[in-house]
Every structure is written in C-alpha cells, then in structure tokens.
Amino acid sequence: MKLVKLLANLGYGSRKEVQRFIKAGAVTDDTGEVLREASNTPHERILFRGEPLDPPSPLVIIMNKPDDYTCSTEDPGDTIYDLLPARFSCRNPGLNPIGRLDKDTTGLLLMTDDGKLLHRIIHPKSNCLKRYHAVLDRPLNGSEGEIFASGEMLLRSEDRPLLPAQLEVLNEKEAIVTLHEGRYHQVRRMFAAVDNHVLTLKRISIGGLALPDDLEEGEWRPLTDAELALVFDHP
Template sequence: MKIVKLLANLGYGSRREVERFLKAGIVTDTDGHVLGERDFPPHDQIRFQGEPLDQVSPLTIIVNKPDGYTCSKEDPDVTVYDLLPPRFEHRNPTLSPVGRLDKDTTGMLLMTDDGPLLHRIIHPKYNLGKVYHVTLDRPLEGHEKELFASGNLTLRNEGKPLLPAELEVLGEKEALITLHEGRYHQVRRMFAAAGNHVVALKRISIGGLKLPEDLEEGDWRIVTQAELDVLFGRVPAQG
C-alpha cells in the first residue's frame, strides 16, 4: 500500500491533503528524514508530525463512555467520536460501536473496524453476556429475578419474549443484570415492566472482558489480543 493511501485510510486526511502533508515535510521516518510519495518504510518507522502512526486495521478500542454521549456519527449532539482523535472518525474501514449504548447509559463500549469480530460479539449464538450495573428509583420487590429469568417476559409493543436474563441483587435499589441480546432500551423497559424505573445504568462487562478499573470516564485505549482472548473465554480473566 502506498504511503498516501495508508495515511488516508488511517484518517489523517484525504489523499490530496496527505499529498500536501508530504510536500510540507511533516511525514518522516524515525530518523527525521522527510518522506515522499515513493518512500514507504515499515509502518512502525513512519512518523506524522513526530508521532507514531495509529495501528492499521484491524483496530479495536475500549471506551469508558460518559453520560450524554450518543453512538451515532449523524447525531448533532456530542458523540463518542468526540472522545477520540478526530481522524478516527475518518478511518477506512470505519471504526464502529459494537452494540450501541443509549445516550444516558455509561460504561464499557467497544469500537472496532473488524467486521467479523463485531459480528461475533453481537450475535446471540456466541452468547457473550453483557453485564449492567443498575440503580433504581424504588426498592426491588423480590419478584424481578424470577420474572427476568423466565424467558416469558414480553416487552410492550413487542411480540417475541426476551431471552432469559440473570439478576444479582446488590442492595435495596441496586443490582447487576446480564443480558444475552440487545433490544432497544432493554434494561430500562424490563424494569418498567416490573414496576420500577432505572435511574442510572452502566455497562461493566462484555463476555469475559471487564471495564478496566484504571480507565477513567471519557478515556479510551486499544484492546490487546490477550483481552480479546479473555472476551471470548479462551483464557480466564485475571483478578
């Protein structure tokens, strides 16, 4: 792949813009030598304004999503892309959310440009449970665990019952709930069907991968191969 196409695919600019960057001398190698269109050292030896290039595809990142951010590029309000370097929005292939979180839901969001990986994470047959920490408006009444696990709960305006979900009570108004599918506003609608209201909702894990404790709200980082192995249960999670 030519250097112009490489930088354009990584979102640094259009091909024409990248050509101007090369002429301006801001693309160099590790020794500071200016690179031209015909130069193409190994990816890890290319520098853009003195910084190493982003990882080429496939790239998967984990974001600790704050409240108030949507997962759609088309949304006029702030989106999760505003938490990332601006060039990430223009990568080719596109960096997409793996199962969107609602605007007022926080926590673990995976984003990837790896289509097959995205499919494996969200497809029900791989059974990657998504765990959410729920804070409720009113105390739990005791019937919710059986209701959610029954496989008979049908949400309003839907005809197909939900898959069984697990509920772990943490306190009078707190619980963990594990879903095995992802319907629109599912957790909030489930508790509404049980006669309660969700005050706060945070996703804390997907499959075997937990939201890192050291990842501050609004921050992101690259997901390692070891973490992908944990995600799919190929190796046990640590801690």
C-alpha cells in the same frame, strides 16, 4: 501499502493533502529521516509531525462512554465520535460501535472497523454476555430475579419473550443484570415492567472483558489481542 494511501486511509487527509505533507517533510521515520512517497517503512516506525501513526486497520478500541453521548452521528448533540481524534472520522474503513449504548447509559463500549468481528460479537450464537450495573429508584421487591430468569418475560409492544437474564442483587436499590441479547432499552424496560425505574445504568463487561479500572469516563485506547480474546470467554 503505499505511504500516501496509508496516511489517507488513516484519516490524516485526502491523498493530495497527504502528498503535500510528505513533500513538506511532515512524515519521518523514528530516526528523524524524512520519508518520501516511495518509502517502504514499517507502520510502527512512521511518525507524522513527530507523533506515531494511529493504529492500522483492523482496529478495535475500548471506550468508557460517558453520560449524555449518543452512539450515532444522526442524533443531535454530543456523540462518541467527538471523544476520538477528528481524523478518525475520515478513516477508511470507518469505526462503528459494537452494540450501541443509550445516550444515558455509561460504561464499556467497543468500536471497530472490522465488520466481520463486529457481527461475530453481536451475533446471538457468540453468547457474549453483557453485564450492567443498575441503580434503581425504588427498592427491589424480591420477585424480579425469578421473572427475569423465566424466559417468559414480555416487554410492552413485543410478542417475543426475552431470553432468560440473570439478576444479582447488591442492595435494595442496586443490582447487576446479565443479558444474553441486546434489545432496545432492554434493562430499563425490564425494570419498568416490574414497576421500577432505572436511575443510572452502566455496562461493566462484555463476555469475560471487564471495564478497566484505569479507564476514566470519556477515555479510550486500542484493545489488545489478549483483551479481545476475553470478549469470547464465558465467565
């Protein structure tokens, strides 16, 4: 890919802006040699203003989503895109969340510019299980696990039963819920249906990929190939 198109697709500016950056000497290789539009330098060796280029497409990133951030730019307030470099909003193709998290749900969120991968992960046939840590307002009564796993649970205003979900009780007010699907506010609505209320909810894994311990809330990084493969593992 030509240097101007590469930088423009990565969001560093319009093609005209990128051309000006190149003429001004802002784009070099890792030895400091100034690059020109016709340069044929490998992506990993190109620097923009002394910094390595952002990863190329296709890109998958992992984020530890904080509370009070939405996954849609159409919603008011802070969004997950505010946690990324501003130029990421100009990437072509753009980054999209792989399954949204509610504004008040935290934890593991994947984003990608690879549409085929996105649909592969969210498709029910992929069986990418999603695990959530829920802190509840009231103690569990002991019947929730059987109800969640029955395959007969109906949520209000729906006529299709939920797929069986697993409940792992941690203590009287904390539990891990494993879902095989991802309906709107599903975990919160499930507990509401058994007369409880979720105080905090955090997604802790997708498939065999767990939220890294060293990824603080609000932080993100590119996902490695090995980590991506874990998404399709079934623990």
